[in-house]
Amino acid sequence: MSPRVRIIGAGLAGSEAAWQCARRGVEVELFEMRPVWSTPAHQTADFAELVCSNSLKSDSENTAPWLLKEEMRRAASLLLQIARECAVPAGHALAVDRQSFAAKVTETVSREPRITVRREEVTSIEEANEQRVTIVATGPLTSDALAAEIARLSQTGDESDDEPESERPRAHTPHLYFYDSISPIVEADSIDMSRVYLAARYDKGSADYINCPMAREDYDRFYDALLASQSVEERDWEKMNYFESCLPIEEIARRGRDTLRFGPMKPVGLKDPRTGRMPYAVVQLRQENLRADSYNLVGFQNHLKFGEQARVLRLIPGLENARFLRYGQIHRNTYINGPALLRETLQMKAHPRVLFAGQICGVEGYVESIATGLIAGIHAAALVRGHELVSPPRASAFGSLTHYVTQADPKNFQPANITFDLLPALEKKIRDRKERHRLQCKLALQQFDEWLERAGMVLAAGKP
Ligand SMILES: Cc1cc2nc3c(=O)[nH]c(=O)nc-3n(C[C@H](O)[C@H](O)[C@H](O)COP(=O)(O)OP(=O)(O)OC[C@H]3O[C@@H](n4cnc5c(N)ncnc54)[C@H](O)[C@@H]3O)c2cc1C
Structure with a gap:
């Protein structure tokens, strides 16, 4: 069978997305340009290379980064599982030995029979191919040729905006650059x-x-x-x-x-x-x-x-x-204007067979990138199987991230980490911060489990 999901970029989001598709019985073609071409920050040819800090943030119960990781654990995230196997001491944070982590991800993903790895730069996206679904997960250092292709798709897809390009404020262009710094x-x-x-x-x-x-x-x-x-x-x-x-x-x-x-x-x-x-x-x-x-x-x-x-x-x-x-250094960060271009399922509004995941869709951070890769993988697998796409619940960390990326104000859009600010407020006002966060996490996990059960039907259908 020819591959039905084409994933561009075997970074954090792309590797997780490929794994989620494969676990659902879907054939994947996974493109990674390294080592043929590299980026200004990557140093190896490994998948899921962590380019700066080795921390996957707090593991303290009832914090927002913990909640996101807990949802990922429940959704059987491959990269989170490997991160735990490669953990190094870091107090209440989850930090990893970056070399073992990337090596293990590369080995596990490459060994999966449903994933075909292609070491080449992708420069075009087949937005209208009825046989395939594409996930763009090329990260903040997307190659120039593909960035130009994304700009092309973004132009046609930016239906919400009829102002001439030159008159738009910078943050409202569908495709933009900015810069990040490393320690x-x-x-x-x-x-x-x-x-x-x-x-x-x-x-x-x-x-x-x-x-x-x-x-x-x-x-x-x-x-x-x-x-x-x-x-x-x-x-x-x-x-x-x-x-x-x-x-x-x-x-x-x-x-x-x-x-x-x-x-x-x-x-x-x-x-x-x-x-x-x-x-x-x-x-x-x-x-x-x-x-x-x-x-x-x-x-x-x-x-x-x-x-x-x-x-x-x-x-x-x-x-x-x-x-x-x-x-310390400064690096480029490429991301699209998610609220202008994407549906809540991370599909492009104008090209529903193209999904975005990872930093390029407008999240910030390693864990957030893996999480959006996981969601995009689940949605892409459902799409090729003709199943209904059901977004994670708004109350969950997953749902709050995708809600932010797709529903924030497009005029002032900036990438975001997971924080309690992104989660919906509780119906009842709770003054005590710790108690409020505990209740938000409890509600999030309850609703997330219910959603997983529905998304889990896709997983069952994928079993041979
Ligand atoms: C310099 C820098 C430092 C950062 N530091 C941190 C940090 O300390 N903590 C944190 O949480 N986040 C950090 N981030 C932000 C972000 O979390 C990471 O960049 C993260 O790796 C994003 O995951 P991703 O899967 O979206 O992209 P990546 O992990 O970068 O994966 C994208 C992959 O796509 C490949 N690719 C690109 N273009 C093409 C193409 N045309 N064809 C085929 N393959 C292609 C790349 O080679 C890469 O392997 C940093 C980002 C940068 C740039």
């Missing part, structure tokens, strides 16, 4: 352990983070050096449109002397056991791999020249002699 990594044995301490914030989970404490004088010296340091291509800097929750440290610093102390250098809940006091500011380092031979500077994405990064970051207590394995 530096240092070698573990170059950290001066006599100057730092291990602790988890509020002692939640095990003490897996290395904390570099700063007294007020240390902070002032660091802050002044940071403000005086040179960024890469300063002119472009002015034009860049950063995602608010992923701002470079020097941009945060420009917003005020104390802004960093309320952001990535927040000392709250990180008492230094040697002094019994909370430092003036803290830089946290998180383990990168199982060997524990490298650590990343949490939230320290930046756009400084590499020489400047070495100079300024070595002012952090404990990092005076740090050896950098990777410096």
Whole structure:
């Protein structure tokens, strides 16, 4: 039988989508351009390579990232299962050994008989092929040729908009670019352990983070050096449109002397056991791999020249002699205007046999990308089998993500992580935040399980 679902991109979303289709008895052709072509951030030919942090966010019960992962677990997400097998200690977060994770995903997906892997760049999308369904999961670093093809499809599909292109505000164009930044990594044995301490914030989970404490004088010296340091291509800097929750440290610093102390250098809940006091500011380092031979500077994405990064970051207590394995950088982020182009099922409004998943559909983050890949896989399998497509319930994390991506205001659309803000408010007002979140999670999981049972019928139909 010829493949019926064509998936472009074997990243986080594409690998999960391929697996979900195959589990439902649907033949898949999975295209991945690496290693023939690579992207500015990927370093291997493996599927599902994590290009920056190794964290899949909080695993603390009744947080929004936990809820999304719990729904993924219930929906039998392959990538989440592999992430758990490759977990490294990270307090209350789920972090993975990135090499083992990507290697295992590659091996499992490639071994699946219903998935045919093609190592080539795709440059066209067959929007009208009645025999096939396409899932575009090419991520924030989609190749230029395919981006042009997506722009073509987006033009014809942008029915909600009859303004001339030149008069539209930037965020309202159906296809747009913006930029993200990544954090530096240092070698573990170059950290001066006599100057730092291990602790988890509020002692939640095990003490897996290395904390570099700063007294007020240390902070002032660091802050002044940071403000005086040179960024890469300063002119472009002015034009860049950063995602608010992923701002470079020097941009945060420009917003005020104390802004960093309320952001990535927040000392709250990180008492230094040697002094019994909370430092003036803290830089946290998180383990990168199982060997524990490298650590990343949490939230320290930046756009400084590499020489400047070495100079300024070595002012952090404990990092005076740090050896950098990777410096912070800036990267392109490609995504479509989901609310203008997509139905709640992630199908294009104008081309229902084309679905989008992962970062390119307008979510932000590893877990969110995997989750939308999972949904797109379920919907694509249902579509080729002629089944009804039923979206995840609005109250669930899955449903809230797809609702946001497809129903947000198209004029001000920005990619989003899963947060309680995306979930619908409870009917009854609950003042206590913890209790409110607990009840939101309970309701979400109840409704999600009911939905899964319906989507599960598709799975049963796929069994040989
Ligand atoms: C530099 C950078 C750092 C990031 N850091 C983080 C982070 O720390 N934490 C976090 O949660 N999220 C981060 N993100 C955001 C996002 O979560 C990741 O990019 C995530 O990998 C997105 O998953 P995806 O499946 O959508 O795309 P990807 O995982 O990038 O997968 C897309 C795949 O498509 C392939 N491809 C592209 N074009 C073509 C084509 N034409 N033909 C065939 N194959 C193609 C690519 O090679 C790639 O393998 C970061 C993004 C970037 C760019």
